[in-house]
Amino acid sequence: MPVKIAEEWLTTCGGCEITLLDVGEPLLEILPELEFVHMPVLMDHKYSGQAGENPGTLVIPEADIGFISGGIRHEENRHVAEEMRKKVNTLVAVGACANFGGIPALANMYTVEDIIKMAYDETETTDAHPVPDDDLPKLEERVSAVSEVVKVDVALPGCPTTPELYVQAITALLKGEALVLPERSVCDDCPMKREKKAVTEIKRPLEKPDWPADKPIEEVRCLMEQGYLCLGPVTHSACGGEEKIPRCIKAHMPCRGCFGLIREGANPQIDMMTALSSIGLNPRQIEDRRAMFNRFVGAQGRLRPLPQRR
Ligand code: SF4
Ligand code: SF4
Ligand code: SF4
Structure with a gap:
């Protein structure tokens, strides 16, 4: 039976997903042992179901391994991280954002009110603008790493992480081991x-x-x-x-x-x-x-x- 893999992205640039696609030939070698069941960067998975049949519901299929990239900036990110934790046996936090907040966490030097003021009101190149809030998830006070919200089993740091680390982590997990990086x-x-x-x-x-x-x-x-x-x-x-x-x-x-x-x-x-x-x-x-x-x-x-x- 292939090992099921789910992948999700939170507040992220997508670079860590592209790194997984960059693995190249070594991925072909392990691919027969894997089944990707959920990966928004490659497959169309929608909140509320493919045809809107589950309003407001996020459906993530169960999986053996879950990769998650990006930090937690708003309440939807938190919900996705919690849902991933419930659905996967081993959760792997991928990239600087998921493990330490990454570049988005530079925003933690400011309050949310200041960030919104800067983005919509004070930036010289932006005409003052009402703050959009219709159907948008609420920003949290701080950008959090995934491990601040749910338990993380394996950490693959880096911005982005490297293709080699993805392979090492997957190979170790296929043997039932967790990759631990030396200090x-x-x-x-x-x-x-x-x-x-x-x-x-x-x-x-x-x-x-x-x-x-x-x-x-x-x-x-x-x-x-x-x-x-x-x-x-x-x-x-x-x-x-x-x-x-x-x-x-x-x-x-x-x-x-x-x-x-x-x-x-x-x-x-x-x-x-x-x-x-x-x-x-x-x-x-x-x-x-x-x-x-x-x-x-x-x-x-x-x-x-x-x-x-x-
Ligand atoms: S040398 Fe390595 S750890 Fe340092 S910034 Fe470059 S990729 Fe990141
Ligand atoms: S760690 Fe870097 S490459 Fe990965 S999602 Fe964050 S910003 Fe993008
Ligand atoms: S020895 Fe350390 S400080 Fe010097 S170039 Fe290498 S990584 Fe940078």
């Missing part, structure tokens, strides 16, 4: 050369690093020591696939932190400020440090509106 930082797996001291200025990310094309990566100086804001010291490493070289570093770009926390309870803002100071870079040069260091992990209470200064 390593991106720096632990990065082969770049460290000298424990940096240039003094923090550079803009689009400035080209000193990385001659003919130099092997092991001989090129660490990007943070070159003055780029690289979140490798505070980011969970699992994006490098078999080679283990972190995905962005391989592309000559600093790590932006998309695989989230190395361990539960970590505070990336404090840890990153310590890492920068330890090589002589002044973290105060970075505008909006709270957002930069929590860019993908703003749920679970890490980002909140600051009290107004008087």
